[in-house]
Amino acid sequence: MNHVDKPLVGILMGSASDWDTMAAAHKTLDEFDVAHECNVISAHRAPEALVEYVKSAEKRGIEVFIAGAGMAAALPGVVAAHTSVPVLGVPVESGAMGGQDALHAIVQMPPGIPVGTLAIGKAGAKNAALLAVSILANKYPPLKTALETYRATQTRKALEAKLPVD
Amino acid sequence: MNHVDKPLVGILMGSASDWDTMAAAHKTLDEFDVAHECNVISAHRAPEALVEYVKSAEKRGIEVFIAGAGMAAALPGVVAAHTSVPVLGVPVESGAMGGQDALHAIVQMPPGIPVGTLAIGKAGAKNAALLAVSILANKYPPLKTALETYRATQTRKALEAKLPVD
Amino acid sequence: MNHVDKPLVGILMGSASDWDTMAAAHKTLDEFDVAHECNVISAHRAPEALVEYVKSAEKRGIEVFIAGAGMAAALPGVVAAHTSVPVLGVPVESGAMGGQDALHAIVQMPPGIPVGTLAIGKAGAKNAALLAVSILANKYPPLKTALETYRATQTRKALEAKLPVD
Amino acid sequence: MNHVDKPLVGILMGSASDWDTMAAAHKTLDEFDVAHECNVISAHRAPEALVEYVKSAEKRGIEVFIAGAGMAAALPGVVAAHTSVPVLGVPVESGAMGGQDALHAIVQMPPGIPVGTLAIGKAGAKNAALLAVSILANKYPPLKTALETYRATQTRKALEAKLPVD
Amino acid sequence: MNHVDKPLVGILMGSASDWDTMAAAHKTLDEFDVAHECNVISAHRAPEALVEYVKSAEKRGIEVFIAGAGMAAALPGVVAAHTSVPVLGVPVESGAMGGQDALHAIVQMPPGIPVGTLAIGKAGAKNAALLAVSILANKYPPLKTALETYRATQTRKALEAKLPVD
Amino acid sequence: MNHVDKPLVGILMGSASDWDTMAAAHKTLDEFDVAHECNVISAHRAPEALVEYVKSAEKRGIEVFIAGAGMAAALPGVVAAHTSVPVLGVPVESGAMGGQDALHAIVQMPPGIPVGTLAIGKAGAKNAALLAVSILANKYPPLKTALETYRATQTRKALEAKLPVD
């Protein structure tokens, strides 16, 4: 496991092959200088390590979890079952169903244990990081400023897009 | 519109008929004594009032939006486009597709503008409120305590369930 | 929890409302006089009790688990993550997606942790019990005989069906 | 943005990457010498510019909007919310769901704000242009003649198709 | 068949049982005093009468067709194949697939013959009428004014919605 | 089993509960005075009786099989595996998936063993009978005449449909 001192966000994924997707969350948090840690802990293959990690991470001060998984993606829900910290879920596009199985397994949580779910794949991983920043920004004013700057830049860039027609 | 002094959460829905679903969010926030407001503002039928509301609500101190809508549910995404505050989306089960259209229209946000999406229907509305409490609890310690108590009670009740077999 | 002395099958469900579906498994095991126990333990709302139950049940001699759950149905997979005993999963027809979310969340298990999945709803619950009997019959010859008798009777009854045409 | 003097059709897309799809609408309008303009304005990343554009475009005399977007495709509906001019929507095939999310987010508009939706992808973009020509042809008789000629040619070409069998 | 003198819109449906859905288009056109006619002509059961009707209707001055059908809904596409007038399609919610078959059969038109498709069911039928009014309003200025008034009223009513919370 | 002397069509269903759907095939064949027989033989619960039936029926002169089943509907494919006579399949609308599982299990036959599949439910059952008549009409000229009369009547009735608008 790789840790950063006093991380605020814990990025989790069920398999190292999910990194291709979840790296987008890591990179986006880096852009905001939000301390975070990235770990691979499968809900199905390493369930005890997962519970231990979630509990210790919450004690160490993690304020948001981002959990990505594919197929019968139990990871985000299991994390949420063991913490009262906000959990964001990213369905990973893997297997024969292209991530729709993971979407259903993450977003359709029964009442009582919420997971805030983002889009399937890299778009969802990036947005999970932005939503984490937005959650943290309520408490850490400099992040609010940074997020508003990011959003303004994003709007400006979006409007600068050029099409190959005259 | 109905307002509460210094609300922290703004519950929005696209149509008054969504109240049957979204009342679950309202009731859950009430259980936590989280000040909130509930409004009906359609993204499609009242787009200008929506933008005005979102901007003023953020200025008034709303820290989380919960937006529920059915069919081509643009509401949560449009709210998110106009604020840097966390936005949670609830797909409402209405129309011929039973909420799956709304799920796709809410969860599949493109990169840059996140919406944390919950389950279709009342389960999602209740969970949106619980996730909002969880987000607020990072900043307001008494809510953290209340949430942990709520969760412990929920676990206890879940284990008390009885089946009609001896 | 309700226990039977030396049960061989543990029927689990995520919510007492799943009983309407899972009772079909209970009744079918009763027809074969297979000792079993039925419990409600939510993977999301009571995760620690679930792990404790699974481990103790395996020690007590449970040889097959039947786990039914709806929506983002993590229960069968979480049970399977904590035992090497065969786990059979039943997607319960609940919520806006009519059990298709549960089917995906149960059947699409990643490699390493299997769940043998049955049909959505009561047909699946009944078949889970029959598959459990079939599994046990490999080891307990009288069950093999009972199962073959059951199947022969079933075939006979199927062929006795009458249509209201002359 | 690229403008043409007195354009009658405004082609909009949420991202420059949608051009690969939407160019089919541009090329088809060119075949009919229908003055039009093509712009990239994201409903989510540049919502204020979008509203401003739609209102000014309608004032400048745009008579049909063609809006293409992928994933949680809010663009066509948001355009329709701000104009009484006909809006045609094209679901772009992007992301893990291959455009079915965009189809649902565009076609399932709630009552009151219509979007005439075409097929997912390039076929839809080309057909959006043909439908725009058909709409304009009610008012501009030379377009009616041009459309009938186009259709007759299309029929003739369709019948000239050869198969590699003797 | 029932005709109105000099109708501008032709509402068609595949079966009289579609009237429950398509009446919403008729009522909406009535609100705008747009002369129109309503007919039941099945593309599959009365294909020759359909072609004859479409050709004569276009000659009589019909400027928009609204065609609603369920299941393998060929009607809108067949109408579009025989006219250069704009055709709007409404998938009717009937049969075991609840209108999703009709949606696919209407919206996924191949390149060359467009059908502007609306939502499944009554919402779609009402919106088809509004889109027809919008198309006609380009040519008939009083309809433009009427449509803008309608939309303003709709916005006002949407904002007057009350929720049963204080 | 109920037999008719020298039947030409064998209607089969997996369960007596499918009769509600399959009766439409029986009634339609009766309208054409096509001798036929109706039987309930489950491919899963009575596989040997099924094979025996199919082989004897073909020997007795059955020229078309119509097989209806729900859920994992193996019946039509298994019938087709044991005969070279045309087999028509009807997906029955039963269980949690409303017949879409049966549609997939019937229509997606691998290369080599065809099943001509009709719509889910009663519409499909009626059409299976009409297709059987059409198949038989190639060989039995009076059926050709009867089918053309039926179709002409059907067209006439379709055009007589009245709408409650003046």
Next chain:
Amino acid sequence: MNHVDKPLVGILMGSASDWDTMAAAHKTLDEFDVAHECNVISAHRAPEALVEYVKSAEKRGIEVFIAGAGMAAALPGVVAAHTSVPVLGVPVESGAMGGQDALHAIVQMPPGIPVGTLAIGKAGAKNAALLAVSILANKYPPLKTALETYRATQTRKALEAKLPVD
């Protein structure tokens, strides 16, 4: 168009690009020496030529139509609307929905006009030919023999398959 003297089967497709799929039907009919013709006639782009073809083909003695089309595949249903000869439909795998739109547009025919539908793609095209042979075999005894030989050979080949394990 390419014709064969006294063809018994008419293979139709909506676009020359469907040949890649439909060639499997042609090749299979060739294996049985069944005279047939292959034509490209779009239901949407050449509707009048289609009707003319169907009527003349039936008069010339075509006894089975095989119609393949993709997307909003109206072709098989329109053919069936104009003939009482058996029509078999093949959903072509094209466009963003991979043939599922075509499957729904072909198989879900409303009551009265049947289309016997085969699997999506080449498997379906081959099976359409085999079903056509089976239909013809009722009337032409040599085809019955040929089909039984074909089936026996197919079974033998299937059993000769070797796996790379010892």
Next chain:
Amino acid sequence: MNHVDKPLVGILMGSASDWDTMAAAHKTLDEFDVAHECNVISAHRAPEALVEYVKSAEKRGIEVFIAGAGMAAALPGVVAAHTSVPVLGVPVESGAMGGQDALHAIVQMPPGIPVGTLAIGKAGAKNAALLAVSILANKYPPLKTALETYRATQTRKALEAKLPVD
């Protein structure tokens, strides 16, 4: 057919092309030194050989069947119809629907004949073997030990995964 002396598991597939998927079951059983046999026997193209095989295999002492098939995958259900031994089904990812048709055709078995279904594709084939081992382990204690060792190794390896971040 390839046999191993006294095999306990019979792996079956409908086509040699399924080997690419089903080899994962074979390899996993090899890791556990579980004697097994692999055969290709199509339920549709060689139905009689299939029944003969299933009956003889059960007599020879096969204790678990693993059956994989694609499209309208009848194989697992037909095997289950002819044996009282546990049958595990693997939907193979083939054809235009990517294995979802096979999933529905395998998992949605009607009440009375169960098939324990695994995930689509290789993950499912591997898990079918693990579930077979788990079933056998109830009776053969050394397999129980081997399975627990395998699972512990799997957990250790899962936790050793490294991400390319420091």
